[in-house]
Each structure stands twice: as C-alpha cells, then as structure tokens.
Amino acid sequence: MQTRNQNSAPIANWSKCANMTQTIAAVSLLIREYDEAIDFFTRALRFTLIEDTPLGGGKRWVVVAPEGASGANLLLARAATDEQRKSIGKQSGGRVFLFLQTSDFISDYEHMRSQGVRFVEAPREEPYGKVVVFLDLYGNKWDLIQLK
Numbered sequence: 462m463q464t465r466n467q468n469s470a471p472i473a474n475w476s477k478c479a480n481m482t483q484t485i486a487a488v489s490l491l492i493r494e495y496d497e498a499i500d501f502f503t504r505a506l507r508f509t510l511i512e513d514t515p516l517g518g519g520k521r522w523v524v525v526a527p528e529g530a531s532g533a534n535l536l537l538a539r540a541a542t543d544e545q546r547k548s549i550g551k552q553s554g555g556r557v558f559l560f561l562q563t564s565d566f567i568s569d570y571e572h573m574r575s576q577g578v579r580f581v582e583a584p585r586e587e588p589y590g591k592v593v594v595f596l597d598l599y600g601n602k603w604d605l606i607q608l609k
Contacts, residue, residue, distance in 0.1 A: 487536040491549045495521050498537045501598040505576035550600030557602045566591045566607035
C-alpha cells in the first residue's frame, strides 16, 4: 500500500525528484521604512547590504545578510497595506522568529548592546550553547546563539 496525500502523486514517484536541490534563499521581514531598517541591520547587527534596487512607485528590493553568511538572506519588505502594517513586529505571534548564529557571542552581544539593541533577558548557558533573546527595531524576537 502506498501512502498518498490527497493532492500529490504517490510517494513511489517522488524518487524522480531525488536529484533536485532546494534552498530557502530569503525570508521576508515586514518593515515600516527601508532606510531605518537598513540602518538597524547594518549598524546594530553588522549585516551586509546585499541589494537595494528601486522597483518604481517607492518600492525597493532590499536584501541584507550577516557578513559572510551562507544561509538565507533577509528581504526587508515595506508593509503596503493596513493588514501588513498591523503585522510589523508580530510576524511570529510573539515567539522567537529568527535565529542569528554567531561564532563570537560575547563580541556580538556587547556590540549589539552598545548600539541600543533591546534584550528581553540576560544571556544564558543552555546544553546546546549560549543564547539570548533580543528584539529587532520593530519588536520581532530573535535568538542570538553560539552553539557548543
């Protein structure tokens, strides 16, 4: 008996896709304004501005990422509707939304504190490493984490 999702092909046929690779290239973060978001991420978190392309009508394609990162980029998406504006800072319903992994926890933590980043707790040691929860400029929760 083959397992099957109502809207998909039988699992037996999935092997045809075995050579396909996928990557999450970017995660969209709702923001109020492009320039304030670029400033926060490049100054306070030391991210690199990867791209800032005008798309017309005041819309821009703005991508930032941690320096030297090989993971997903962050697409800074200006909220365009009332519904989107209400979601700024609440994209994960109050849970930690994004995880910023570092190789130098103390340096990043001290830099972020010096730049006015708000932390919701003191750094703590967990079985997997050092971690602290912080807020971005809109109130989204992030983990700064250094794995053991």
